[in-house]
Structure formats: C-alpha cells, structure tokens
Amino acid sequence: MMQPINLHDYEMLAQKRLARPVWDYYQGGSDDEISLRDNRAAFARLRLRPRVLVDVNNCNTATSVLTRELTMPILIAPTAAHGMAHSQGECETIQGADAAGSGMIVSNDATRSLEDISRVSHGLRWYQLYIRTLSEARQLVKRAEVAGYQAIVLTVDTPLLSRRERDIRNKMGSFQRTYYPGAFAGNVFNSINGSIDDDERAAYAGHTLTWDIIAWLRTHTSLPIILKGILTAEDAALAVQYGAEGIIVSNHGGRQLDGVIAPIEALPEIVAAIDGQCPIYLDGGIRRGTDVLKALALGAQAVMIGRPILWGLAVGGSEGVKHVLQILQQELRSAMVLVGSPTIKHISRSLIQWT
Ligand SMILES: Cc1cc2nc3c(=O)[nH]c(=O)nc-3n(C[C@H](O)[C@H](O)[C@H](O)COP(=O)(O)O)c2cc1C
Known part of the structure; x- marks a missing residue:
C-alpha cells in the first residue's frame, strides 16, 4: 500500500476503502458544490509574505484553546456518522485526537453515545448540539456536562438540511440503515443526515430558532457556548451581544447554502467586528499547513478539519487520525519556519499579501 505523506494521499486511499455512497x-x-470547491480555491488565492533571518531554531506549534494546552492549533470539526468509516466510530477518532495532542468536537449525530466517546478520552472534547426540540437539547447538554465535555458548540447554519444531490441519487437514507444499522442508536435522532425526505430535511435542526436561544441555553449549562456557522460581521457582532463565548467561522464544509462565501474570506470582517471580544475559530477546506498558517495570520485562534479526519479514520483507525493531524502539524511547523514565525504568537496579519 502507498504510504500516505500528505492529506491528499489519505483522500485517495480512503476513496478506495469506502463504499461509494459513504464516500459521496x-x-x-450541496447543490452545485460551488462553496465546497471555493473553500479550497480561496486558500489558494491567498499569498504569503515571508520574513527571513529570524531565529527559528526552536519553532513550536503548541498553543492553548479554552485554557487547554494543545500541541497544535488544529482541532477535529464535528462530523456525523464515523461508524461508517470504522467499526468503533467516534471512540476510535477521539483516541487519535488525544494521541496527537489535539482535540475533538463530537457531533450531535455521532454513531456512538456521547458518554462512550468521552470515556475513552482525556483531552479537549466539546459537544456539538443541534436543537431539534428544547427538551431533547436540555437533556443532551446535561449529559454532555456530566460526561466531561468542556464546551457546547451550537451549530446555527442548519435550520434545514440542504439538498445533497449525491446522497439523493445514492438513496443514502436506506443505504445507511443497511451498512450501519446501529447508527445514531446511542443518541436521539434516528434517521440519516442526508435523508431524501423533504419533511425530514425541513425538521432537521430547529427552523424556529432565533438569537434568544443562546440565553435559553445559558440557563441550562455553565459550559462555554460557541456558535458554529457564522459567515458575516453582522452575525458575529450579534453572537457576542447575545452572549456567545466563541464563534466558528464555517460554511459547514460547503454542505449547507451553496454559493456562500468561503470561511477564510469571511474571516477578516468577522475579526474586525469581534475586536478581541471572544475567540474565533475557522473550518472549511484546510488541507495544508500553509492553510492553517493563513487562517491564523488572519486572526483565527485555531482551525478545525472535517473530511481529512474521516479519511484517516477509514484508512488507519485512530493511528490514521493521529497521522493526519501530525502531518498537518508538521506542515504548519515547516511553514512557520519558512515565514519566520517561530511560535503561534508570532503569526501576524502582515504575513498575508492583499491583492
Ligand atoms: C460527513 C460530514 C458530516 C458533518 N456533520 C456535521 C455535524 O453533524 N454537525 C456540524 O456542525 N457540522 C457537520 N459537518 C461540517 C463540519 O463540522 C465542518 O464544518 C466541515 O467539514 C469543515 O470542512 P472540511 O471538511 O473541508 O474540513 C459535517 C461535515 C461532513 C463532511
């Protein structure tokens, strides 16, 4: 077997391993996958301004996120249904995250129970919540708190599930029940993310939610509340005003509204609007250490990766997840040496060329 040396290798290897509907x-x-492609293209459009003759002998990617020490400013984004990539599902993934000194945001639509996943981890773990009903959300948040999760990530870009035409063609709903019958059993939602049924799509995650939901959530948890799926300065300002303690700039990996701005291009206006009032994270299209560097240079405190973790999991279980993270860490370190930023704190906006 080819030895993977970068994330693209993992992508190729994972495609060979996964059944077509799971891969898709x-x-x-969603739709024409314009935003999906643009998430990558937007990173490629940015150019770096390296500095030379800086002592980078002790270059180090270590950082801290919500007071936790991490070996790298890279976390695992919440993605559903890891059980379709590995028999142990998210329990396997989180062990890879721990081993690499990273951390994981566990999806509401995990294939293992949130307690099982937390039990095998000692590291950073946040719980990603979809609010489908208030009573269900209240229970999930309590369970997450008891189980040792350190933050609640509320995903706000999914009032309905977008049309994912690959899944529609593959009849993903029934496929999932065939290939992973236990999926979602540990949690509360019993049908597949990517369902072809319009009513199910519409009921996905709270199409009646408004900004007041943050105050409601605050009455049910003392954990930090982080909003995922912000793409504008206006919403970033409202997030802080309504009490969010962090935001994740994200377009759901191009899986929700097609044609939206790439997160890396939304980041500057959001950083300006937030003006240091809360940490800002970013996900979408990160495949290289230089992508991580660009996001940090533009003001993200850390980044998250989604699909590459699923590739690592499919190819090599927790070792594969760990390796994917370590490859990215190594690439980030090289990039930091080459731009003359020996620590994460040195990374600044002046590294980016404005065209
Ligand atoms: C298969 C898959 C499932 C996902 N499931 C969720 C989810 O359950 N909750 C959520 O907030 N985001 C979900 N996302 C979005 C990711 O958290 C993240 O925003 C995106 O994957 C980042 O882009 P990347 O895959 O290019 O790294 C999912 C993404 C993928 C690819």
Whole structure:
C-alpha cells in the first residue's frame, strides 16, 4: 500500500476503502458544490509574505484553546456518522485526537453515545448540539456536562438540511440503515443526515430558532457556548451581544447554502467586528499547513478539519487520525519556519499579501 505523506494521499486511499455512497456522503456538498470547491480555491488565492533571518531554531506549534494546552492549533470539526468509516466510530477518532495532542468536537449525530466517546478520552472534547426540540437539547447538554465535555458548540447554519444531490441519487437514507444499522442508536435522532425526505430535511435542526436561544441555553449549562456557522460581521457582532463565548467561522464544509462565501474570506470582517471580544475559530477546506498558517495570520485562534479526519479514520483507525493531524502539524511547523514565525504568537496579519 502507498504510504500516505500528505492529506491528499489519505483522500485517495480512503476513496478506495469506502463504499461509494459513504464516500459521496462524506465528500459531498450541496447543490452545485460551488462553496465546497471555493473553500479550497480561496486558500489558494491567498499569498504569503515571508520574513527571513529570524531565529527559528526552536519553532513550536503548541498553543492553548479554552485554557487547554494543545500541541497544535488544529482541532477535529464535528462530523456525523464515523461508524461508517470504522467499526468503533467516534471512540476510535477521539483516541487519535488525544494521541496527537489535539482535540475533538463530537457531533450531535455521532454513531456512538456521547458518554462512550468521552470515556475513552482525556483531552479537549466539546459537544456539538443541534436543537431539534428544547427538551431533547436540555437533556443532551446535561449529559454532555456530566460526561466531561468542556464546551457546547451550537451549530446555527442548519435550520434545514440542504439538498445533497449525491446522497439523493445514492438513496443514502436506506443505504445507511443497511451498512450501519446501529447508527445514531446511542443518541436521539434516528434517521440519516442526508435523508431524501423533504419533511425530514425541513425538521432537521430547529427552523424556529432565533438569537434568544443562546440565553435559553445559558440557563441550562455553565459550559462555554460557541456558535458554529457564522459567515458575516453582522452575525458575529450579534453572537457576542447575545452572549456567545466563541464563534466558528464555517460554511459547514460547503454542505449547507451553496454559493456562500468561503470561511477564510469571511474571516477578516468577522475579526474586525469581534475586536478581541471572544475567540474565533475557522473550518472549511484546510488541507495544508500553509492553510492553517493563513487562517491564523488572519486572526483565527485555531482551525478545525472535517473530511481529512474521516479519511484517516477509514484508512488507519485512530493511528490514521493521529497521522493526519501530525502531518498537518508538521506542515504548519515547516511553514512557520519558512515565514519566520517561530511560535503561534508570532503569526501576524502582515504575513498575508492583499491583492
Ligand atoms: C460527513 C460530514 C458530516 C458533518 N456533520 C456535521 C455535524 O453533524 N454537525 C456540524 O456542525 N457540522 C457537520 N459537518 C461540517 C463540519 O463540522 C465542518 O464544518 C466541515 O467539514 C469543515 O470542512 P472540511 O471538511 O473541508 O474540513 C459535517 C461535515 C461532513 C463532511
């Protein structure tokens, strides 16, 4: 077997391992997949301004996120249904995250129970919540708190599930029940993310939610509340005003509204609007250490990766997840040496060329 040396190798190897409908479910975006492609292209459009003759002998990617020490400013984004990539599902993934000194945001639509996943981890773990009903959400948040999760990530870009045409063609709903009958059993939602049924799509995650939901959530948890799926300065300002303690700039990996701005291009206006009031994270299209560097230079405190973790999991279980993270860490370190930023704190906006 080819030895993977970068994330693209993992992508190729994972495609060979996964049944077509699972591959399409993991890879795909919504509608014409414009935003999916643009997430990558937007990173490629940015150019770096390296500095030379800086002592980079002790270059180090270590950082801290919500007071936790991490070996790298890279976390695992919440993605559903890891059980379709590995028999142990998210329990396997999180062990890879721990081993690499990273951390994981566990999806509401995990294939293992949130307690099982937390039990095998000692590291950073946040719980990603979809609010489908208030009573269900209240229970999930309590369970997450008791189980040792350190933050609640509320995903706000999914009032309905977008049309993912690959899944529609593959009849993903029934496929999932065939290939992973236990999926979602540990949690509360019993049907597949990517369902072809319009009513199910519409009921996905709270199409009646408004900004007041943050105050409601605050009455049910003392954990930090982080909003995922912000793409504008306006919403970033409202997030802080309504009490969010962090935001994740994200377009759901190009899986929700097609044609939206790439997160890396939304980041500057959001950083300006937030003006240091809360940490900002970013996900979408990160495949290289230089992508991580660009996001940090533009003001993200850390980044998250989605699909590459699923590739690592499919190819090599927790070792594969760990290796994917370590490859990215190594690439980030090289990039930091080459731009003359020996620590994460040195990385600044002046590294980016404005065209
Ligand atoms: C297969 C898959 C499932 C996902 N499931 C969720 C989810 O359950 N909750 C959520 O907030 N985001 C979900 N996302 C979005 C990711 O958290 C993240 O925003 C995106 O994958 C980042 O882009 P990347 O895959 O290019 O790294 C999912 C993404 C993928 C690819």
